[in-house]
Amino acid sequence: MLSVVPSPNRLSHGVRSGLRTLLLSSALLSAVAQPVLAQTVGDDDGIGAQQLNLPKDVTVFGKSDPNVRKATAIVNGRIITGTDVDQRLALIITANGGKVADDEKERLRVQVLRNLIDETLQIQEAAANDIKIDPAEVNQSYERVASNFRQSPAQFDGYLREKGSSAASIKRQIEGELAWSRLQRRNIQPFVNVSEEEVKSVVDRLNAAKGADEFRLGEIYLSATPENREQIVANARNIIEQIQKGGSFQAYARQFSEASTAAVGGDLGWIKPGQLPSELATAAADMQVGQIAGPIETVGGVSIIYVMDKRKVLTADPRDSLLSLKQLSVLFPQGTTKEAASSKAAAFAAAVKEIKGCGQANEIGGKIGADVVDNDNVKIRDLPPQLQDILLNLQVGETTPPFGSITDGVRVLVVCGRDDPASANAPNPDQIMAQLEEERVNKRARIYLRDLRRDAIIEYN
Incomplete structure (x- = not known):
């Protein structure tokens, strides 16, 4: 079931606002809106079983307790410790004002471990392609994060320790994002092409849609297969529930989204309905500023979207x-x-x-x-x-x-x-081409990461 609900007020101050500056891409994200009627998304029950040719009557040999959580892992020889998981989890809890239920913490812990495994695979693949991230560059990014808190790096180190995290945890995340971004620029972007005809087609559609709504959207994308679809949908619903309780959409996007926009808190920028996949466009059309919708089934997974802002296409606001x-x-x-x-x-x-x-x-x-x-x-x-x-x-x-x-x-x-604002300009072909390229790079990057997972040797402890 796709639900659309108002997102909680996001105007906050002090430490919580500071942490959100690290995890968010925009400063003012608050609105009060009326709920939109729920919509139903179709189910594909049985498709996974058909693809795998599974028997209808399954007998399980051996024991598997889903309540036993694996706390650590070794990824192609690189150890992810329980401390690594705890420190990254502490960032999420702090971004949510420290108000996370115990059962939700356990679910988040499992998801954080998955994210750390992906992050490790990304750094390893970048290194295998002779992409090394200079520690000085990581430190510069860390200094910028500290400055968002109006603190020196040393002061920020202490603040993170107070919250149960560490400078090393954030620096590791920065390294992963830089490494994966550069790997995409080398191995994916050169092979992505967008024709002038495609751009012209989008420009024509935008001109025809002058005065229609366009949105500034945030997205959390979670990849799914027929086998794990139910679990991913449940995860998405839990994320929505936490955001409704006051959690930061941008913090969850940064930690859990598998789209390239995760590094900027899921911010897709200004989007016209015609530029969105039909599933997302349909949902966004009935939403108001401040609302969140999902889980929405899309190609290869599910999405959660958040309307940050709204305006009219090619019309001064x-x-x-x-x-x-x-x-x-x-x-x-x-x-x-x-x-x-x-x-x-x-x-x-x-x-x-x-x-x-x-x-x-x-x-x-x-x-x-x-x-x-x-x-x-x-x-x-x-x-x-x-x-x-x-x-x-x-x-x-x-x-x-x-x-x-x-x-x-x-x-x-x-x-x-x-x-008053000047009249809106005509659509910018260069921006449209860049966005189309970004979407295609993003799609190929998800396939790239999927292949890395399949080839990885991962031991859980």
Whole structure:
């Protein structure tokens, strides 16, 4: 069953926001949307048994306890320890605010081991093709990750240790992503061709679809065979459940997606329905910003998709308008009661009603003891959804209703200027060609990894 549900609010601060900066590709990912009716995806029961020519009545000789989890593995001689698994798992748990049930941790542990096996195979195959990743390059990427937390590498080392992970775990993941990316560029990309006719066909379809919806999508792709389809679908449903509980879509995409976009949190960028596989296009057509859908059966596996944003094809979006704003804010002293905060907020609201344009904002702000901050070049779509809807309808000189909380105080925004977006440009053939090439490289990379798994010698301990 394909379900489409609203994704939980993603605006967060502090350490959790910092970790998401490591695992996410976009900064503001929150929206409230209504559920979309469920859709049903067909089943292919019995196909696996037919392909393998299995008997209908199966007798199992020996014991196999599915509850016994193998914690470590040796992949072509390279040991993956229980510590490796624990440290990578700690990153996922931290990205989810530490709120992961014990039974879910065990399922994640098994999936993390699978991911580490794939990562090891990718690094080994790159090395076999004389692709070596310079440790200095890995360290540079690690420094950028640390800077996202506003920490030095040494400080970030300590933070990771506190969370049960390590610098070595993240550096290993960085190495794997760099190695696999370069291997694809050498062994796959040179043999992928997209003709000018194919690009022209896409351009023609886009021009014909002017004004239709296009989406910025995130995808988690899990490969599946007829034999393991049920297990993969169950895994996908568990991932969706964790995201619904507040987990980071981008964190799960980075850890579990088998698509090349995993390194950027599953971000597919701006996509038109005609550029998507029909299964994904059908699902996305009925979704709103902030919703997640899946598992969706696609060629070779299943996908989970998340609508990060939405706009009209080749049409200027008013949410791309740039605003010049003044923000007036009043903080509440620590220990302020709800009643006292409400009273102070009411007085603040009455005072800001007198503002007639930005020229009066500083004067009135001074009278009521408010902090006044200028903010230029603020794009509407980068603001919380509740404020987007309000600001879209405000004229220069008008103010928003007061908003805030006891913790953050009360504030208003005054619109001082507005630059509307220019008309959307015609589709860019170079970008379209790059996207088509990316899709084909991605497909061949999955086949490449499948073959590496088949040829690997893996011992579980």
